[in-house]
Amino acid sequence: MICIGLNVNAQLSTLRNNISNIAKDAQGTVGISIINLDTRDTLSFNGNSKLPMQSVMKFPIAITVLHAVDQHKLALNQLIHITKNDLPKTYSPLGDKFPNGNVDISISELLSYMVSLSDNNACDILLKVLGGPEKAEAYMHQIGIKNIAIKASEAQMATAWNVQFNNWCEPNAIAHLLDISFKSNFLSKSSHAYLWQIMQATSTGPNQIKGLLPKNTVVYHKTGRSGTNAAGITAATNDVGIITLPNGKHVAVAIFISNSKVDLAMRESVIARIAKAVYDNAIE
Template sequence: MKKIILFFLLISGVIFAQQSVLEQKINSITKDKNATVGISVLGFENGFRFNKNSDKKLPMQSVFKFHIAAAVLDYVEKGKLSLDQKIALNKSNLHENTWSPLREKYPNGNEGVTLGEILEFTVAKSDNNGCDIMLKLLGGTKTVQNFMNSNGVKNFQIKFNEEEMHKDWNVQYENYSTTQSAMDVLKKFYDGKLLSKKQTDYLMQVMLSTSTGMNKIVEQLPKNTPVARKTGASGKNDAGLTGAENEIAIITLPNGKHYAIALFVSNSTESDATNCKMISDISKAVWDYFNK
């Protein structure tokens, strides 16, 4: 019995020491940075948790497109929408002066683009016009809020769409989440507690194809690592302030296990490159922890 107790004490001591090393590494990455950095990590199979500033309500920016896509797919599952339904694109919903690969593909509009294609552009390429098209189909941000509330997602708020955020810098702070909330909703999603299996599998594949933010979470991970993710970024205002440089992800390890990570850099006066490097370096430190 004593040997068993000593064994578990030894294992606990090793785990604690490794956690301390991770914490020290992350603290060294964020040290002296003029920014609020929120971090949440959860090992799905081993229950490992790491949190730093995880209770701060920080602007999501395009990370909220994950929540919007989930609400759309809930409507699809309920028969209120269909991924095959056709949506007309024109000047009324293909706004200029906003990030929109969808507009670049259809510069003259199109009478029959499927909701599925719009959703994929919105999540995997972070299309702002696609985002607002989906919100209009849902009847507004309140539908997304109600969907998240009904699934027990706390410390999450969505009030404004992309067009409104582009008109007023301060509006982004009304679309907030804590990193703890972002991590928790990823776990619910992975466990099939947010959407049906069919819709979960579909959205997971879309997130795995994300092409934005290649200099953030995935930058230093081994090539071809499966990472289902959603990025977000505000850019800088006239005062040189970054409201948000964010990313959330579900990462598959070489041993087949998984962890979720949510990284939000907010109210930063650092350069865009520095903000993204922080996310990249923290992601690599967490990867190294899980692969020891």
């Protein structure tokens, strides 16, 4: 493990111990991966664990859609006809706005719904446009993100508890994806700008990565959260993204909490405290 920021042994030890102590409060598996995008220092804590993504998968799906746009296979202003059958009952601001369907929505708007609002129906509509989850997984593998699996749609994940575990990634893999996709030459200029615009506009999980950071800190992120089963276990409470530091530099952070026994407030507190520890360490 390499400490973010100054390579001082005491600083490394303090940060490692701090994260380890915070993670215990989750009473589950906590996986963390950090990359300082400027110094290239990294930190990994269970970073090679295969953990369920839930809606974090919408980040690589968005990248895959934007790649298709850059390949001229799709267009941001392309209209997709939405029927009532495309809007099953689930978490969906899109479905709330157009409960009867029969509306044409642009791909750019569907991307905004999917990423910024974490809309499940928008996600599945875009997966259908792509040709299925396997297209997103294949593109991730093509660009070198190997330790990730995108097998099931949101609707499929809703059919049974265990299906969500088919969509997994290693925290190190998603941090690497954050790193490479933040580079200005990863997508076209317009697609790159739109990706990070909708990531910055994410409204879900305000108490997670952003929870304890200074109020005006710019964070580009994507959350993911499962339900809680009858045994009181929550499979996934996740937040991944890029934190902007006061000096204008950036840190990529992926925080996953899996199979936790504690309530949402505590899970979010764990994520917030870890993000704050990383932020504080990076600006020292």
